[in-house]
Amino acid sequence: MKTGIKLIDLARGTDILGKYKELVRLWDNKSPLEEARNKNLARFLLAIRSQNRFYSPLLGRYSPDEIIDNPQKVLTDMPVIDKKMLSENQHLVFTPVKGVDYQLKKTGGSTGEPFRYYVDKEHLSWMWAHNYLFWHNNCGYEPGEPFVTIAGNSLRTVNKKFSESIYHKLQNNYFLKGDMIDNNLKPDLSKLKKAVLIYGYPSSILNIIKSVPEFSSHFKGLRAIFTTSEQLIPSVRRQIEAAFNKPVFDIYGANDGGILGCECPEHQGYHYNFLNCFAETLTTEDGFTELLLTNTNSQNYPFIRYRVGDIGSITSDRCICGSAWPRIIDLKGRTRDLIRKPDGGSIHGAYFNKILFDFPEVDAYRIVQETDYSVTVYIHLKQMQLFDKMATKLTATLNKLLPELSFSIVQMQEYNPTNAKFKLIESHVNQSM
Numbered sequence: 108m109k110t111g112i113k114l115i116d117l118a119r120g121t122d123i124l125g126k127y128k129e130l131v132r133l134w135d136n137k138s139p140l141e142e143a144r145n146k147n148l149a150r151f152l153l154a155i156r157s158q159n160r161f162y163s164p165l166l167g168r169y170s171p172d173e174i175i176d177n178p179q180k181v182l183t184d185m186p187v188i189d190k191k192m193l194s195e196n197q198h199l200v201f202t203p204v205k206g207v208d209y210q211l212k213k214t215g216g217s218t219g220e221p222f223r224y225y226v227d228k229e230h231l232s233w234m235w236a237h238n239y240l241f242w243h244n245n246c247g248y249e250p251g252e253p254f255v256t257i258a259g260n261s262l263r264t265v266n267k268k269f270s271e272s273i274y275h276k277l278q279n280n281y282f283l284k285g286d287m288i289d290n291n292l293k294p295d296l297s298k299l300k301k302a303v304l305i306y307g308y309p310s311s312i313l314n315i316i317k318s319v320p321e322f323s324s325h326f327k328g329l330r331a332i333f334t335t336s337e338q339l340i341p342s343v344r345r346q347i348e349a350a351f352n353k354p355v356f357d358i359y360g361a362n363d364g365g366i367l368g369c370e371c372p373e374h375q376g377y378h379y380n381f382l383n384c385f386a387e388t389l390t391t392e393d394g395f396t397e398l399l400l401t402n403t404n405s406q407n408y409p410f411i412r413y414r415v416g417d418i419g420s421i422t423s424d425r426c427i428c429g430s431a432w433p434r435i436i437d438l439k440g441r442t443r444d445l446i447r448k449p450d451g452g453s454i455h456g457a458y459f460n461k462i463l464f465d466f467p468e469v470d471a472y473r474i475v476q477e478t479d480y481s482v483t484v485y486i487h488l489k490q491m492q493l494f495d496k497m498a499t500k501l502t503a504t505l506n507k508l509l510p511e512l513s514f515s516i517v518q519m520q521e522y523n524p525t526n527a528k529f530k531l532i533e534s535h536v537n538q539s540m
Contacts, residue, residue, distance in 0.1 A: 109251040110251075111277035111279060112250050112277065112278065114277050115274065115278065119228065120208050121235075122232045123235045123236050123250075124236075125232075125236075126233050126235075127236040127239045127250060129236075130240045131240060133382075134240065134430070134432075135429075135431075140381070140382050140432075144381055144382050145179070147382065147383065148178040148403055150403075151403040151404075151405075151406070152181060153175070154406050158202060158406075159202045159406075159409055160198075160199040160200075160202050161196055161199035161200045161202070161409075162200075165185060166181070169181050182401060182412070183387070185411050185412050186412065187413075188410075188414065189413070190222045193224065193413075194222065194470075200409065201408050204406045204407050207227055207229070209225045209226060210225065210226055210228065210231065211223065211224075211225055212225065212226050212363070214362065214363060214460070222363065223467075224363055224410075225407050225408040226363075226365075226404075226405060226408070227404055227406055227407055229404045230365060230404035234380075237369075241356070241358065241367075241369035241378075242254075242304060242331075244369075244371065245333075245354075245370075245371065246303070246330035246356075248303060252303050252304075253303060254280055254302050255280075255281045255298065255302040255304075255305050255306070255307075256275075256280055256282045256283065256306045256307050257283045257308065257311045257315060258285045258306075258308050258311060258335075259285050259311070281295065281298035281302065283307075283315070285308050285312075285314075292315065292318065294322070296325050299322075299325040299326050300327045300328070301328060303329065303330050304329065304330055304333060305326075305329065305331075305333070305351075306333045306335065307333075307334065308336050309334040309344070309347065310337060310343070312332065312334065312347055313343050313346055313347060314445060316350045316351075318451075323350045329353050330353065331353055331354050331355070331356060332348075332354070332355045332356070333355075333356050333357075333358055333369070334355060335357070356370045357369070357370050358377075359379070359435060359438055361400065361417065363410060363413070363415065364384065364402060364413050365380075365384045365403070365410060366379055366386060366398075366400050366415070368380070368434070371426060371428040371430060373426060373427045373428045376426070376434035376436035376438075377436075378430055378432040378433070378434050379432070379433065379435055381433050383403055384400055384403065385400070385401040386400055386421055386433075387399040387401075388419075388420060388421055395439075396419065396420050397416075397417070397418055398414075398417050398419050398435070399413065399414060399415075400412075400413045400415050401413065418438070418439040419435045419437055419438040420436050421434070422434050445534060446474065446476050446482065446532065448511055454509070459484075459532070465504075466497065466501060468488050468490065469486050469488060469497065470487055470489050471486070472486045472487070473485040473519060473532075473533075474532050475533045475535075476534040476535060476536055477535055480512060481513045481514075482505075482512050482514050483514075483515050484501065484514060485517050485518070486498075486516060486518070486519055487518070487519040502515075
């Protein structure tokens with residue numbers, strides 16, 4: 108089924124298989140990667156220096172030779188940026204480069220800040236190549252082998268259902284919608300039987316095996332489960348591993364920051380794509396160690412020293428597994444609960460990302476469900492004087508999409524996602540499973 112991925116590359120203008128083969132060759136050899144990383148960083152900074160409206164004045168203070176000789180020093184002199192800064196300066200930051208194709212992306216993610224940005228096709232090639240590499244290293248997966256995805260909007264590839272179904276077929280990917288799960292789920296058992304791995308949200312995977320207890324028994328060739336997009340807590344890992352009797356490997360990624368990392372069998376952090384993403388740390392006023400990311404494959408919309416909003420540390424110490432690739436350790440994500448429905452069904456937090464994306468006036472949100480199933484949506488607006496109008500509009504949308512729940516919209520007084528106690532989606536419904 109590699110033919111399907113070749114067709115994806117041809118149609119999208121990517122080179123996933125080519126990048127994957129390069130990564131397999133370089134996995135156990137750090138020297139070429141370290142050299143290549145510095146070359147990539149220098150090349151990226153030089154390109155941005157010459158063509159980006161926002162960064163040209165900043166990088167213009169350095170000669171090309173200075174950038175080539177010490178790209179890391181030049182990088183650390185660049186300002187730290189975040190979503191707010193990028194959004195406010197998008198007319199300067201987004202500078203389309205002739206001959207460098209790009210694609211619109213969106214995220215609400217774990218931070219609750221809806222955000223629109225662009226990624227280069229080169230970035231897409233490397234991200235999927237690294238995904239395949241991590242799957243290959245942990246369970247012997249080869250691109251084109253069948254797998255099952257259990258997730259919501261963030262792991263979907265395109266918006267048009269027909270195009271999406273073709274894309275998944277070419278990937279040999281059986282996609283199960285994981286943001287809305289109920290007891291009446293009837294998956295294609297032949298697809299489950301053939302799948303060699305599961306890829307998806309940990310909460311969705313856990314919910315599906317609780318809603319459909321016999322679900323795991325239909326997998327006959329399963330080798331491993333890869334979780335992503337939300338914090339994997341130990342109790343959830345144990346339950347998933349017990350249900351499938353297979354190991355779980357957690358994946359950490361931030362599409363906007365260009366980072367992708369995965370656990371190895373030692374589970375001592377996340378080996379990440381340091382060839383394409385230069386990661387640093389910043390100590391916040393609250394004493395947290397926050398990740399700063401520079402995506403060296405983002406010429407059209409540069410992410411340079413980007414505060415992705417994730418708390419963690421970086422180590423270059425060689426892993427027990429033998430790999431010399433650096434790791435992200437002590438990663439502290441923000442736990443996301445499922446919103447429960449009175450009929451026993453559930454709604455994944457990503458479903459609300461999709462809804463809030465249609466309200467660009469909302470720049471942050473938090474959702475809390477009480478024990479009586481009522482839901483309070485806390486929102487912060489760029490222009491708070493529009494609150495009443497937006498609250499009425501949002502309430503009408505939520506009532507239409509989820510009539511079995513009652514919603515109230517409240518102004519968000521304080522927003523601090525770096526707080527260790529912060530939870531974007533929080534449900535207090537006591538559901539014994």
